[in-house]
Structures are given as C-alpha cells and as structure tokens.
Amino acid sequence: MTAERTEPARPLPSLARGDRGLPVVGRMLDYVRDPVALMRRQWETYGPVAPLRLVGGESVMLLGPDACGTALRNADKAFANGPAWSRLVGPFFERGLMLLDFEEHRAHRRIMQQAFTRDRLEGYSEAMFPAIEAGLAGWPGRHDSFESYWALKQLTLDVAAEIFMGGAEDTTPAQMEEVNRAFIACVQAAAGVVRGNVPFTRWGRGYRGRKVLEDFLRHYLPARRAVRTPDLFSQLCHIETDDGDRFEDHDVVDHMIFLMMAAHDTSTITLSTVLQHLGQHPEWQRRCREESAALGERPSLAELESLESLDLVMRESLRLHAPVPVVVRRTVADTVVEGVRIPADTDVVVTPQHTHLMPELWTAPTDFDPERFSAARAEDRSHRFAWEPFGGGVHKCIGLFFASAEIKAVLHRVLRDFSWSVDAGYVPPMNNHSLPFPKDGQPIRLTRTR
Numbered sequence: 001m002t003a004e005r006t007e008p009a010r011p012l013p014s015l016a017r018g019d020r021g022l023p024v025v026g027r028m029l030d031y032v033r034d035p036v037a038l039m040r041r042q043w044e045t046y047g048p049v050a051p052l053r054l055v056g057g058e059s060v061m062l063l064g065p066d067a068c069g070t071a072l073r074n075a076d077k078a079f080a081n082g083p084a085w086s087r088l089v090g091p092f093f094e095r096g097l098m099l100l101d102f103e104e105h106r107a108h109r110r111i112m113q114q115a116f117t118r119d120r121l122e123g124y125s126e127a128m129f130p131a132i133e134a135g136l137a138g139w140p141g142r143h144d145s146f147e148s149y150w151a152l153k154q155l156t157l158d159v160a161a162e163i164f165m166g167g168a169e170d171t172t173p174a175q176m177e178e179v180n181r182a183f184i185a186c187v188q189a190a191a192g193v194v195r196g197n198v199p200f201t202r203w204g205r206g207y208r209g210r211k212v213l214e215d216f217l218r219h220y221l222p223a224r225r226a227v228r229t230p231d232l233f234s235q236l237c238h239i240e241t242d243d244g245d246r247f248e249d250h251d252v253v254d255h256m257i258f259l260m261m262a263a264h265d266t267s268t269i270t271l272s273t274v275l276q277h278l279g280q281h282p283e284w285q286r287r288c289r290e291e292s293a294a295l296g297e298r299p300s301l302a303e304l305e306s307l308e309s310l311d312l313v314m315r316e317s318l319r320l321h322a323p324v325p326v327v328v329r330r331t332v333a334d335t336v337v338e339g340v341r342i343p344a345d346t347d348v349v350v351t352p353q354h355t356h357l358m359p360e361l362w363t364a365p366t367d368f369d370p371e372r373f374s375a376a377r378a379e380d381r382s383h384r385f386a387w388e389p390f391g392g393g394v395h396k397c398i399g400l401f402f403a404s405a406e407i408k409a410v411l412h413r414v415l416r417d418f419s420w421s422v423d424a425g426y427v428p429p430m431n432n433h434s435l436p437f438p439k440d441g442q443p444i445r446l447t448r449t450r
C-alpha cells in the first residue's frame, strides 16, 4: 500500500477555496471546536496527504495508518521533531527527549531507557500506592456530581511528586504550591497567542514558570546525585549506558521538566476517560472490579498487568480519546508520502486520533467495545499503525509501560473502594486548545463502598 519513492510523485493537492479558514489562524478554530470532524473532512476531501492552513501558514496533514506510519517510522530521516514541537509548545520544554532529533536523540534515549527497565518500573509501581491511597482518602463518601477529572489531576500530581521527585523534603506546602503553579504555567503557555516573554501573558508566565522549576530541581540535584534513591529524578542522575554515557546536570533538569509534562496530563485524561466509560457501562465496571477484588490492596507490577478486563478498557479508552490526538513534525528534506511530494521545511501534522476511528480498520468505530482488543478479534492488529496512542518509531513514548502501571494502579484502588455511574448520553465537552480535557471536570455519581 505504501508507495514511497517507487513511482513519480504527485504534487500536494491544492487547497479548496472553502478550506482556507480564517486569516492568520487558518483552520485552527475548526481544530479546537472538533478535531475529529476536521480530520475526517480532510481525509474525505484530499485523502492521506492533505493541505492544511494553520497558524503560521501552509502545512500538511497526514491521515490513515500508511501516511502516519511513514512519518513515524521516518525511514528517510526527512521528519524532525524539535523544530515542530518547539513551535507548538514553546521554549518551556526545551531539550526534553521528544524535542531532540537524530543522533543526539538516539544518544539521550539510550541513557534514558535505563530509567524505564523492568526492575525500575517494579520499583515505581510499588511506590505509587501510598500516594494513591492518601489521595483517594480525600474523595467524598457520596457525591452526585463529583468532578472526577480535577480530582484525578490532583491525584496524578501527588503520585508524580513521590515517583518523580522522591518527595521534596526542604520545600514547604506553600512553596510546593508555587512549583505546581509554575508547572501548570509552562503547560498552559503552549496555548498562548502572544509568543514572547511579555508580562501578564501565558508565555510570560511560562518563562517565569520554567525558571521556578529549574531552581527547584537544581536545589535537589546534589542530594539526588549523592544517594541513589528509587525516584525517577535520582535515577536520571545515576543511570548510564554500557559505554558509560550519563546525563550532565543540565540534562537531568531538562529531562525532568519534560517528563513531568509528558506524564501528567496524558495519564490524567486516560484515567478520566476510563472512569467515564466504566460509569456508562456497568457490566464492564463489574467485570473490572471482580478482577481487582481477586488481588491484594497493593498488587505487584505483574499482578497489575494481569488485570485483563481493565487492560482492554484502557486500550479502548486510548483509542476513542487519544490523549495526544496529533503529533507534529517538520520536514528537513524533500520527501514522498503515499505518492505525494512534500518539500523540505513543511510543517506536518500526524493524526493517530483519525486512524483510531477509521471504519476501514475498526468495526463500529465510535462504539465502546473493549473486546475488539481481545486475542480473538485483535482489531488493533489490522495494521501496524492502526492503534498508535503512544506514537511509533524512534520517538515512541518511552513512558508507555510506566503510564499503564500508573493508570491500572489508580483504577485498581478506585474499583475496590468506590462505585460510580455516568449518564449513558453524557459526552464530555472537550477543551482542545492543547491536550484535550473535559471542560466540565467530568461529573460522576460517586459512592464509597469500603
């Protein structure tokens, strides 16, 4: 199906008159309003390689598993991450792993991989439970409109403080609050319209936030370097490859800031999507609870992985609502995708979320049907890039097993301690300015059962 460089390449289709969008922002507002509808229209109008006007001018949207797979595999090294992502998220996550390219990326990834080995993951997953238990202890006994998304966001932040930082022994609660605000300022800066260090703007707050985070991490660096502790921060200080390559202090700080960002909103939105669907499908909630009830309060990583129904539900939730609906690239050389020529210096939007809902790959794609991931049906195997919530190729999410462990650990405890329901017709009103989240906090009817 992939026609890379085997036949004469066609030029990019011309933009239809009605697809120019608004001055300056192009189709950005269409994306923010309904990304899935925009992607579907692009696919229906242009096919797998579609012209798209966005902020900053003309770009290209790649749709379907073949076109997306070509960019993710990046066999001809024509697609770069750094110039594309830094334009989108600003300078606040500079030198994070996802923003590095080619040889430099490979060198850093080889070191970072050591922080995500099976042994380390077992350590992180064990250490999550005290923070999860403390967080859930604060959830109400009964609430008819519990804003689950915000509660989960706080919970994952608390888990991250433990697992990523190993605590913050010298920091007062008020200072910690400032650090949390700084972190949020960096994340929210991505959606800023004024893109410069201007006071009272999102970017201005982002710059100040980055400085607060750097100072905070630098304060703890000597202690984490001195003693190897199980948290990710200390691991980044100590890990090395077989050749003895290690991170410098400034690498540790840059990677920590990026990792906290990469891990937080993605895991939170996955958790809230799972809660939504389990609240709307009591038979699946029962099934997942029965499997959790058969395990102890603090299961091992292997036990968490044995929660079969929860695994199916998590995969289906990631398909229906990919936390990262699109990833971006910039071409650094002329290239050909699905027979269409894309010149160097083109911004490219790769669209896993569209692939996840293609009727060509999935039966009744908008239905919640976790069983489609079972070994018997294996719809995700219909194409190597049919299911790509964690991306693919050399930049594939390095935290995917970490994320699965955290999501399952939290849900395991929620299933044991609570039951909940969500109206069958509820559709979360999503904010799509950066990573998607439910604007209404996703209210659920919650009852504590233990």
Ligand code: HEM
Pocket (backbone or CB within 6 Å): 081, 097, 098, 099, 109, 259, 262, 263, 264, 266, 267, 270, 322, 323, 324, 327, 328, 388, 389, 390, 391, 392, 394, 395, 396, 397, 398, 399, 400, 402, 403
């Ligand atoms: C459900 C949760 C998550 C989802 C859906 C997710 C999704 C993704 C995606 C799509 C990419 C690829 C970006 C690209 O190709 O440009 C990525 C990369 C990355 N993710 Fe995740 N992520 C999740 C959780 C995490 C967690 C928990 C961590 C860390 C503990 C993490 C760390 C990273 C890093 C470091 C990269 C860059 C990898 C590289 O460029 O080599 N992610 N993630």
